[in-house]
Amino acid sequence: MTRSAAPVTVLVVDDSSFFRRFLTRTLGADPGIEVIGEAASAEEAHEFVMARRPDVITLDLEMPGLGGMQFLRQTVARLRIPTIVVSSSTQLGARRSIEALEAGAVDVMPKPQGVAPGMVDNIALATIAARVRAVAQVDMHRMKSPVSDPAPVPSPTLAAPVLSRDWVIALGASTGGVQALGSLLQALPANCPPVVIVQHMPAGFTEAFARRLNATCAIEVREAQHGDRLSPGLALIAPGGERHMRLRRAASGALAVELVTGDPVCFSMPSVDVLLTSAAQVAAPRLSAAVLTGMGSDGANGLLAARLAGAQTYVQDEATSLVFGMPARAWERGAALAQVPLDQMAAQLLASVGTTSATQRAPAAPAPRMTHRGV
Structure with a gap:
């Protein structure tokens, strides 16, 4: 518009x-x-x-x-x-x-x-x-109907939890992301792969957001701290403020987050690009990533890096995005395999666990309304 x-x-x-x-x-x-x-x-x-x-x-x-x-x-x-x-x-x-x-x-x-x-x-x-x-x-x-007091919802169990042990789901969002992430994370099972998230939000607000999500999701959700290790059933949200969040792999092979200072990327701190680029470097191809609703272009370059490294990459579709800015820029750059409606994103991410771009499975949701592009 x-x-x-x-x-x-x-x-x-x-x-x-x-x-x-x-x-x-x-x-x-x-x-x-x-x-x-x-x-x-x-x-x-x-x-x-x-x-x-x-x-x-x-x-x-x-x-x-x-x-x-x-x-x-x-x-x-x-x-x-x-x-x-x-x-x-x-x-x-x-x-x-x-x-x-x-x-x-x-x-x-x-x-x-x-x-x-x-x-x-x-x-x-x-x-x-x-x-x-x-x-x-x-x-x-x-904008979907307002939620006055969200309550925990039942969540399915991932059929093959062994696939989640060395797999990562990485998400980025901005405007409209509070509602989008709330909907998506509630649909993830307790044994899903570890999740790392950048949601554009001021300093001091991400902890409250994580606490709110933790009370309504089957997975554990918390604000990330430097050195936190990734584990199945855990979602870590980058703190808003003056540091970026990225992934690193320890000598033991375990993945952890690190919070680092630096300049804003795409006018954002923390930046989705920084998180996704690091995930592409240390987690791909055992990585599923998505850019959700938001203004600007943060995440487009990082999602492209993830796709080129063999990750499963998606963007939220225009019809369900409050702002089709970040997803649109990523799609235009060829960074995503498909545009996915928000209500099917969790199923698509879970279906992609353990797959490669050449053997990608269809999402579990019935009658998917997705836009695909060739690999």
């Missing part, structure tokens, strides 16, 4: 008058964005969107009265207005932000720290404005 040349219209919702002014001033400095309103409460925000619908909402969850979460679930999700949650990076703020993403928010951004009154922070300007413009492109009709 391509927007016209008209500026992106934004409603700023926050009970702090100072922060509302900061966001309005920061966003207003971008010629492609127009702040058309401010609201100090969910009630004010509701009245505003009923009268004038913005392209994007920035939303503080911690407000008196109705509260940001109820506003998100009752008004924003119903009207399908792309929303960025602007949250504190405290443990409580991070947990509620993950719940907001599950409930229909598109992106989450930590509140900038140390912003002086009357000052436009250039870093904050670039980050906030870019996210607002990107979120405005999201087709909210692709």
